[in-house]
Amino acid sequence: MPKPDSLQGSLDLLVLKILSRRPRLHGYAIMSAIKDWSGEVLRAEEGSLYPALHRMEEAGWIRAEWVTKESGRRARIYDLTAAGRKQLDAEESRWEAVTAAVNRVLRTV
Amino acid sequence: MSLGSRLANVFRGDRLSREIDEELRSHIAEAVEHGRDPAEARRAFGSAIRHSEESRDIRIVAWLDSLRADTIFGWRQLIKRKVTSAAAILSLALAIGACTSAFRLIDALLLRPLPVANPDRLFALYREGTGFDGKPQTFDAWAYPDFRLMRAAVKDQAELLAISYAERTDVAYGSDQEIEKAYLQYVSGWMFGSFGLRPAVGRLFTENDDQKPGAHPYAVLSHDYWTRRFGQDPNVIGRTLRMGERLYEIVGVGPERFTGTETGIVTDIFVPTMMHPAAIRDDSTWHRTLAVLKPGVAIEPVRAKLHATSRAFEQERAKGFTGMSRKSIDRFIDQTLLLEPAAAGTSGLQKDYRVALAAMGMLVMLVLLIACANVANLMTAQAAARAREMALRVSIGAGRWRLVQLVLVESAWLAFLAAVMGAWFARWSAPFVVSRINPPDNPARLFLAAGWRVLGFGTALTVGVMFLLGLAPALRASAVKPASALKGGEDPRSRGRLMHALIAAQVAFCFLVLFVAGLFVATFDRLSNRPMGFSPERLLTLNTVAQRSQPPVFWDQVAEHLRSVPGVETAALADRPLLDGYGSNSFISVNGAPPTEVLAYFRSISPGWTGTMKIPFIDGRDFREGDTAPGVAIVTEAFAKQYFNGENPVGKSFERTARHVRYQVVGLVRDAPYRSMREPILPVAYVPLHSVDANGAMQPIREATFIVRTFSSNPLALASTLRREVPRAQPEFRVTNIRSQEELIRAQTVRERLLAMLALFFAAVALLLAGIGLFGVLDYSVLQRRREIGIRMAIGAQAGDIARRVTADVFGMVIAGALAGLGLGLASVRYIGALLYEVKATDATMLALPSIAILAAALLAAVPAVIRAVRIDPVAMLRSD
Incomplete structure (x- = not known):
């Protein structure tokens, strides 16, 4: 099973991407989305998702609000901001550049 | 976010x-x-x-969050120990307030630049040399013709300004017969321009207002005076005022913050130098000279040029000197011109109080250090009690820095609260001290604006205090070793060493404060108990002016009239009262010998003056009606000793050499202080107030002083009556100032009184604080060693032995501190020598008093701790742990 380390640098990208497709998700749902959409390959240490979310919130890429669910429990749901959308574009192109470069190396050797 | x-x-x-x-x-x-x-x-x-x-x-913001938490925690710690916190804050507040006050005074008098353009390029001209009395002296007075030559000599490098000493003068407005007092300064017409000042109303002087002697009767009022006297009435322009026998037209009002260049006096009226009666005389030095250097000009070449010019002027002038010994003339010529920075103005008050304020500043700084040592000791003791808490914090992961912050925040609380209270204290105390400089009828006026400079000083002081209090305990707390502290161990002696060192420092500072205070008090005591040679009780002096000079007989008639006023015992006349700070002197010659090198001092008196003053005759007679000057003189013992080898001079004569006039000695009287309480007894000759010129014509008098001895023990009760009676006898006469002789004497000891009062107060505070500090440390050490004491008692130690053990270390520190303080005291005396009068630092009493006081305080402080130690119940103590 990949260690959380393998997510380093791409966790922000994944969270932003997921939120751009599916607005208004809480932490657990984001985590589940990462797991499901990656075909259960990518998996974060669940708790470390939250400091990352809070950091992105401080950076102004996402915003949060509390909602009350039918069960009466409160949940904190996240949404992409305009700055987050821009950040997503930047991260995405950076990721593509990096993977393209890595692929080139793999093909050449 | x-x-x-x-x-x-x-x-x-x-x-x-x-x-x-x-x-x-x-x-x-x-x-x-x-x-x-x-x-x-x-x-x-x-x-x-x-x-x-x-x-x-x-x-x-993580650090801010921890700071917030520590601030709250620190506050709770303070509240938990209300009494000790309050005592710490109060003592610190007093000390911080006193330091801030001292700074406000020093800043206002000595540091704050004048509100003029380029104060940093402003210099005052001094001459350093040997006075006519043979002592080293510095003069800042100049004659105008000399000034004019110097100004021309350096006109490319600097602008010179002639500014007279601010003088308290009589002013009357328009036809108004009411005379009032105001500070007058004669200034160069171009002064305002050079200072870059603009008028609030009307116009200021220019060079054109200062050309011909007596030709520019214009006055500029200071903004302060305009506000005080006229409520900022703009119609004041064009009004006339009379000073002396001359009328002046008010042409303008100066800018708001400019109060003249004589710091400590607010000038009310400026007039051009050319209006001064001695404007073109080369033998009268009546003004200061300031220089505004042009940008980029080096000082030394300007100084050299000024020196050469002034020296040439005096050499030329000295050719006309007669009646002076060669040596006196050489001494007079041989002076060095100096340029001293004058950014903060230049005044007599600065000269008189520079050292005094520095000494007071040092004293209050020492008191602050003593208070800090106290609180630091308190915090160290508390840190000991909290060693376990600290250890626990470290073991659950608190960083060392976090502990330093924790302790520093607590000391910051103390420093901050003390600073707030201290600021309130300084607000009140600085003006209080200023109001006690100078006698009440002529107060010093210093602008104690609480600006950025004072705020900056206060903040720096508070931060400094915070670190003084907190740094040692903080570092100690952060160095805590959790393992040993939690076990209850840690060497208690290391903490004791710090506290003992602080005690020694405290005692040393306290000794110094007490010692200096003792010197000041002794000085004041000796000055005020100085033998007077006359009786100042019940004496009033009435400075009186006639609108125009009047024949002497008119003055005698007024004196005669005053004698008949009920409540008056006797009255006489003199040119001035004794001890008003002024004098006139000249060289004399006895039996046709060359002029003496020692100056003789003169005072003009009427018949009956010696009787009114109660100065006893040793031989000869008083003046009679018809005695005139020159002609006869009454001389003092010191005079006889100086010029007649102590022989009885009655019947002999001397010559006042500068005027070539002879006096025959008709009386010999006891000595009396002449112009200043601090001076040694001077050789004085009393001459008749009635004077005649070379042709024998009687000289009219414009200004003189009536000396009145009253029956009442409060002579001032008669003041208003006498003020009315003078013009009733002679309508031309006006009394301009009434002071009792005792007031004049007090005015001479104002500085000494102030220093003695303040030093005594701070000495008491220092002693109290040091005593509290000693008590705290002793008490703490008993608490720390209670187990050891219990064991000792259990195995049979006597109470005396316990007491000795408990106090020995601390008393060693007290002795060491006192010795250090003694050394500091003896070393510091030469800096304050100018403030002392007939007191020697090495006097046994001067050294014994502080020693005894400190020892007594230490003994008193030790009593509770010793009692606590010997009352320890060994059984209970050994069981408790």
Whole structure:
């Protein structure tokens, strides 16, 4: 099973991407989305998702609000901001550049 | 979210923590709802505390948050120990307030630049040499013709300004017969321009207003005077005022903050130098000279040029000197011209109080250090009590810096609260001290604006105090070794060493304060108990002016009239009262010998003056009606000793050499202080007030002083009556100032009284603080060693032995501190020598008094601790732990 380390640098990208497709998700749902959409390959240490979310919130890429669910429990749901959308574009192109470069190396050797 | 929200989060930290925790909990709950095993979900989640801390640190300014927590914790610590905290804050507040006051005074008098353009390029001209009395002296008075030559000599490098000494003069407005007092200064017409000043109303002088002697009867009022006297009435322009026998037209008002260049006096009226009666005389030095250097000009070449010019002027002038010995003339020529920075103005008050203020500043600084040592000791003792708390904090992961911060924040609380109270104290005390400089009828006026400079000083002082208090205990706390502290160990002696060192320092400072205070008090005591040679009780002096000079007989008639006023015992006339600070002198020659090198001092008196003053005759007679000057003289014992080898001079004669006039000695009287209480007895000759010129014509008198001895023990009760009676006898006469002789004497000892009073107060505070400090340390050491004492008592130690053990270390420190203080005291005396009068630092009493006081305080402070030590019950003590 990949260690959380393998997510380093791409966790922000994944969270932003997921939120751009599916607005208004809480932490657990984001985590589940990462797991499901990656075909259960990518998996974060669940708790470390939250400091990352809070950091992105401080950076102004996402915003949060509390909602009350039918069960009466409160949940904190996240949404992409305009700055987050821009950040997503930047991260995405950076990721593509990096993977393209890595692929080139793999093909050449 | 931004820095703003992170800052805001600091102040809603609890809510933030709750929200983070709730979100994390909701994650687990969600997992369980999705059918996962709660234990597995928690494991997958990782350390909830770590994640929540991490999130918290992201969403908050972490250092500020910890500071907030420590601030609250520190406040609670203070509140927990109300009495000790209050005592610490009060003593610090007093000391900080006193330091701030001292700084305000020093700043206002000596440091703050004048509100003129380029004060940093302003210099005052001095001459350093040997006075006519043979002592080294510095003069700042200049004659105008000399000034004019110097100004021309350096006109490319600097602008010179002639500015007279501010003088208290009589002013009358228009036809108004009421005379009032105002400060007058004669200034160069171009002064305002050179200073870059603009008028508030009307115009200021220019060079054209200062051309021909007596030709520019214009006056400029200072803004302060305009406000005080005229309520800022703009119609004041064009009004006339009379000073002496001359009328002046008011042409303008100066800018708001400019009060002249004589710091400590607010000039009311400026007039051009050409209006001064001695404007073109080369033998009258009546003004200061200031130089405004042009930008980029070096000082030394300008000084050399001025020196050469002035020296040539005096050499030329000295050719006309007669009646002076060669040596006196050489001494007079041989002076060095100096340029001293005058950014803060230049005044007699600065000269008189520079050293005094520095000494007071040092004293209050020492008191502050003593107070700091006290509180630092207190905090060290408390840190000992909290060693376990600190150790616990370290072991659960608090960083060392966090502990330093914890202790420093506590001392910051103390320093801050003390600073706030101290500021309030300084607000009140600085004006209080200023009001006690100078006699009440002529107060010093210093602008004690509480500006950025004072605020900066106060802040720096507060921060300094915070570190003095907190740094040692803070570092100690941070160096705590959890293992040994939690076991209850740690060497108690290392802490004791710091406290003992502080005690020694405290005692040393306290000794110094007491010692200096003792010198000041002794000085004041000796000055005020100086033998007077006359009886100052019940004496009034009435400075009186006639509108025009009047024949002497008219003056005699007024004196005669005053004698008939009920309540008056006797009255006489003199040119001035004794001890008003002024004198006139000249060289004399006895039996046709060459002129003496020692100056003789003169005072003009009427018949009956010696009787009114109660100066006893040794031989000869008083003046009679018809005696005139020159002609006869009454001389003092010191005069006889100086010029007649102590022989009885009655019947002999001397010549006043500068005027070539002879006096025959008709009486010999006892000595009396002449112009100043601090001076040694001078050789004085009394001559008749009635004087005749070379042709024998009687000289009219414009100004003189009536000396009145009253029956009442409060002579001032008669003041208003006498003020009325003088013009009733002669309508031309006006009394301009009434002072009792005792007031004049007091005015001479104002500085000494002030220094003695303040020093005594701070000595008491220092002694009290040092005593409290000693008590605290002794008490603490008993508390620390109570187990050891219990064991000693259990195995049979006597009470005396216990007392000795408990106090020995501390008394060693007291002795060491006192010796250090003694050394400091003896070393510092030469800096304050100018403030002392007939007191020697090495006097046994001067050294014994502080020693005894400190020893007594130490003994008193030791009593409670010793009692506590010998009352320890060994059984209870050994059981308790």
